[in-house]
Amino acid sequence: MASSSSSLPKLCFNSSCNQLLGDHSRRGWRRRTGEFADLCDRCGIAFEEGNFCESFHLNASGWRSCESCGKQIHCGCIVSFHMFVLLDAGGIECITCTKKSFILTPNPAWPPPSLLLPGLPERIKDLSAKNWSSIAASGPVPWRQAPSLFNPELHPKMPSEFNIPTSKKLSDSMDKKENLVFSGRLMNGGLKGDASQISENGKSGSKCEDQQSPYVNDNPHSAILKNEPSSPNPDLTLNTTSKSEIAEHSSISVSQAQPPAPLPAAANYNGVDSFGEGQAQIGRPQDRNQLLPRYWPKITEQELQQISGDSNSVITPLFEKVLTASDAGKIGRLVLPKKCAEVYLPPISNPEGIPLPVQDLKGEEWVFQFRFWPNNNSRMYVLEGVSPCIQSMQLRAGDTITFNRNPHGKLVMGCRKTSSASSDQKKGPVNTRDKASAHGDSTAKKSKPGEVTAQHNSKRNSVSYSPLTMNKANLADSGRKSNKVVENKCDAKVKPAAKPDIPIKRKNSILGSKSKRLRIENEDMMELKLTWEQAQGLFHPPPNNVPKIVLIDGCEIEEFEEPPIIGRPTIVAKNNLGEIIQWAQCEDCFKWRKVPGYAILPSRWTCSENLWDPKRSLCSADQELTLDELEDLLPSGNMAGAKKMKAEKEDPDSLEALEGLDALANVAIQEDGDAYASSSLHTTTTKHPRHRPGCSCIVCIQPPSGKGHKHKQTCTCNLCMTVKRRFKTLMLRREIKQSEKAETARQKLQQPEQSGDDDIQMFCDAGNSSSSHNLVNGEGSNNDQSKKKLSNQLDLNIHPEREEDLSPVLNSGSITRMIQDGTGGPQKVKKISRSGGNLVVSQPPPPEVGVENYSTDVA
């Protein structure tokens, strides 16, 4: 009897007594810590005889009468919590009367079909234990909400019946303040009244109306099953039984030696809560037919409260499932775990199934088709037509859907959304699977694929400021395609506050998944890469900030400690004095203003912000540049402003049409995913953070792909000369490396159009008209016309960064080539693999290239 393990002198746990306990004490009720209240002889005897509340709580509030026999029961008191059940229609019933009411049913977890159908709620409302008994078939089950759940012979046990860990473990669980409630904890009383509010010594009886101990309804079963229904003194019987079970439970707990956390946290919680003696029967499912732990309802109090709402409805958590991609997909089929379907849903014999009304959290009623498919001599249960509901609840793959039953027998769906991606990654177990893992669920523990994926994701989800992490919003502006890529191809976890799209189950990786739906095709990967690169192009590195280069999935990502600067693109040029200047276009009037070379302008910049030239700090001020100068200066793709101005000047009527064309062009450019389209004339590339405005290296002097100023074949500007020289240099290097091909290479140099069969393939920019002066072509080597057209033409509009990709360090196995867009539209960039891999390119401009001469001098 003595249960005290402390060496300190102890007082009787009954606060009304507090008598000093000697060596001998009597064990009272089970406390929430899992220990037992130590009582003095007098109190202990009163407890054992079932008179404790009558003796000590008589003046406390919370006494209620059994609706059937009128017996007074002190509700809400831990001492007598198991002596009554809450009636659906209100009121309580003593356990004796309850026992008379319940009998088991073959599948009593499910109410009569009539209860499944809408339209009968009123009838259901008055459903009492007797109603349930009328539909029951065999055996006493005091859990009117789901009597079958406690039919160990016919049905899998509810989590409430799973093993309870040792008291120590239970205590530990309590210490962790698990917020989960026992699945069988039905009563909203348990929701509204914190368990802790129910004093262990019964002092909180005053709150009993609001704190009807729910737990007795969960598991009084244990007492009843172990006691003869004819027990003359139910109270005493219950107490006695409890005590015997307590001992039994202790041994069970130890012998089964479950890890502290393998059980649903809910069970853990209840295993130690103040309602506790009912857990004597808690045990792990004994046979293989029982639910897998992953389906155990791990519903939290909060969720229960959400489901039960303000009503005093009693919610019975049945099972839950983490939504898969299929479940949450458009197809609208939710695969139900077989056991769950067979145990908790109405039996179906016809594959066509039956309509199954389900209520959601908002009280909305949905009717799904509950059916099965024959599958390998078995069945596969599905709920069809769940898509609207899933969408309504804004659930996605990875979220958990819970199935509960309200007192009326109606299914109520709850949900648990996975937390945001970042917290997922950082906080560890968050989703159900992880929770299960924490519980020791072996299946969950093996779910390493998810971890792999998480790592994979985290790879992309740099915490530091990188264009990648910031490119979402920007890409949204810079191109629909890019945006699409980000949304579809990047794991949603990258997106802040987004949930993972994929439940990550069994799959080794999303990218490498066997699932076609999850797999990112090579082409898409390429698209993704380009998108990242484009994103990089949008950012200026913060001043004096050297980025950290990270290689992710072969993509070079720069990370900055500080957020990158998104600056307004400008045209770098030189003035008469040879000083580096920039030409910036006013957002409002489209006029170009000269600003110092060092200036970094905000993305939206207007004349009024022209601090350097007060004379031209108003839009009304004339533009310094003539239109012709401007035309020379501007890359063709960015002539919108100039054209607009010119058109306005020459023919005001044409302006509108021109704007329309520009809009179309912009759309086209954006469609092509060119992040530069929206802005860049010359942006400081983050690929080369040292390239500041004014930098005139080979990379910086070139406009972005497709946007460049068209140079004529005979053009001898510095840029053209540089490119030509560089091309020559490249070929020479190649010549050295491939001595046996030296002769061929020289020929190619002289007749570049023939070089297409090899590595270097530069394509013309067909954006120009017939007089276009583009370069070398490889693809068209078998096309004589193309050859002629392309011969001796240099493309000065190649993407400089593509060239950088040629760096053997970064991309030794591939070479970028510009593929001519036959429509004359923006170039598309593809990377092709090189088998030879022996071309060394993209070294810094050779020394002979006088970079200082490459700036376009427009002054």
Next chain:
DNA sequence: GTCTTGCATGGGT
């Protein structure tokens, strides 16, 4: 061409 339906497949438990 798209959507729906029902079965098949195969990795995971």
Next chain:
DNA sequence: AACCCATGCAAGA
């Protein structure tokens, strides 16, 4: 080894 179940996929609407 049997079963489960996520998902593919073909046929039909």
